[in-house]
Amino acid sequence: MLEGLTTGAIIERGKNVVMNTYGRLGMTMVKGDGAWVWDSDGRQYLDFVTGLAVNSLGHGHPAIVRAIQEQAKEILHTSNIYWIPNQVALAERLVKHSFADKVFFCNSGAEANEAAFKLARKYAKKKFGVHKYEVVSLENSFHGRTLATLTLTGQTKYQQGFDPLPLGFTYAALNDIDALRAKVSNDTAAVFIEPIQGEGGVIPASIEFLREARALCDQYGALLIFDEVQCGVGRTGKLFAYEWSGVVPDIMTLAKALGGGVPIGAMLATDEVAGAFQPGDHASTFGGNPLATAAGCAVLDIMLEEGFLEGVQERAAYFQQGLETLVQKYRTGESVRGKGFIVGWPVSKLGPEIVEACLQNGLLINCVGGKILRFLPPLTVEKTEIDKALGILDEVLSRIWR
Numbered sequence: 001m002l003e004g005l006t007t008g009a010i011i012e013r014g015k016n017v018v019m020n021t022y023g024r025l026g027m028t029m030v031k032g033d034g035a036w037v038w039d040s041d042g043r044q045y046l047d048f049v050t051g052l053a054v055n056s057l058g059h060g061h062p063a064i065v066r067a068i069q070e071q072a073k074e075i076l077h078t079s080n081i082y083w084i085p086n087q088v089a090l091a092e093r094l095v096k097h098s099f100a101d102k103v104f105f106c107n108s109g110a111e112a113n114e115a116a117f118k119l120a121r122k123y124a125k126k127k128f129g130v131h132k133y134e135v136v137s138l139e140n141s142f143h144g145r146t147l148a149t150l151t152l153t154g155q156t157k158y159q160q161g162f163d164p165l166p167l168g169f170t171y172a173a174l175n176d177i178d179a180l181r182a183k184v185s186n187d188t189a190a191v192f193i194e195p196i197q198g199e200g201g202v203i204p205a206s207i208e209f210l211r212e213a214r215a216l217c218d219q220y221g222a223l224l225i226f227d228e229v230q231c232g233v234g235r236t237g238k239l240f241a242y243e244w245s246g247v248v249p250d251i252m253t254l255a256k257a258l259g260g261g262v263p264i265g266a267m268l269a270t271d272e273v274a275g276a277f278q279p280g281d282h283a284s285t286f287g288g289n290p291l292a293t294a295a296g297c298a299v300l301d302i303m304l305e306e307g308f309l310e311g312v313q314e315r316a317a318y319f320q321q322g323l324e325t326l327v328q329k330y331r332t333g334e335s336v337r338g339k340g341f342i343v344g345w346p347v348s349k350l351g352p353e354i355v356e357a358c359l360q361n362g363l364l365i366n367c368v369g370g371k372i373l374r375f376l377p378p379l380t381v382e383k384t385e386i387d388k389a390l391g392i393l394d395e396v397l398s399r400i401w402r
């Protein structure tokens, strides 16, 4: 499709027909292999964005390609009015390797959070009464773009122009337990937390904050919900980010990396909580379809291979050390933060300029809020590729940093 067109020509045609919802960079990707991608002009880039934490096993991983090809030959889609073997297999893997007992499948992060939100309200009302419907989320959070999830999202810029918003949402500051305590009450159905805020600038929740949040939820009979749409599925060097803290949620949401590039979302819960949903309470036409769950099984099988996550931790530490060296060299002020291969680096207002210069030099990185560089390399990235990325960044910063 559109073969032979230059990048410029594709963008020109795109502006005519594609809705203007993204501030897009002037590039396309038409081919990928491991940590590398190529644009329609044949230029090569090292991909430290990975489709925003989606292509976590790199591009064209043979096991994922094979799983998708083989499933496509058998059957692409049935419906959730029938049982889907791949969905059962993926749910079994998720349950075996997490706190959860039951899984609901959907197609995106927003849908997973929407499902979590609905389950929490249903559970709270059934168990405690109709008054218990408030949901607390955190300032600077990001939970998606549906009406409920953008209301959960604690950033007014995403909400402007869409009011009236649904009722029963309140917000507290991240890592401020007194602020959270002030918002949680007997009317609270759930507290939503990203163990590492992604879109908010790669800001980890402290272990003490997560522990206190757990205790508060227990005290008031509220559910603790972890949004691991971005930081889950291997990104931090453990399968789930919550494992680093030892704090266990009642519900967890996943998406992005779970399908290795095929759209899929999941909402995981304990049996006790999941029991609040009965047939008819929630549904998704595509959710967990044979193709998406074949990809999901392939992704988890690779990540759960012996030594895979240890390798991620080791190479991520190498990358973070390299970044820290650049922080020292350029004295940018704040140091890098994050866990494993989700890393943020505050660079004041220079974010977009650095991103553009890296792009011109063959490195794809991203910036959040205009001032925090965000690095999301594939978990499979090799040390030589890390060195290459650090070299490009060094060269770019030596010209731009002032």
Ligand SMILES: *Cc1c(COP(=O)(O)O)cnc(C)c1O
Binding pocket: 107, 108, 109, 110, 111, 113, 142, 143, 144, 145, 194, 198, 199, 227, 228, 229, 230, 231, 255, 256
């Ligand atoms: C990306 C993201 C979402 C939304 O996911 P979509 O698939 O875009 O709907 C929700 N929560 C977090 C933490 C995210 O990073």
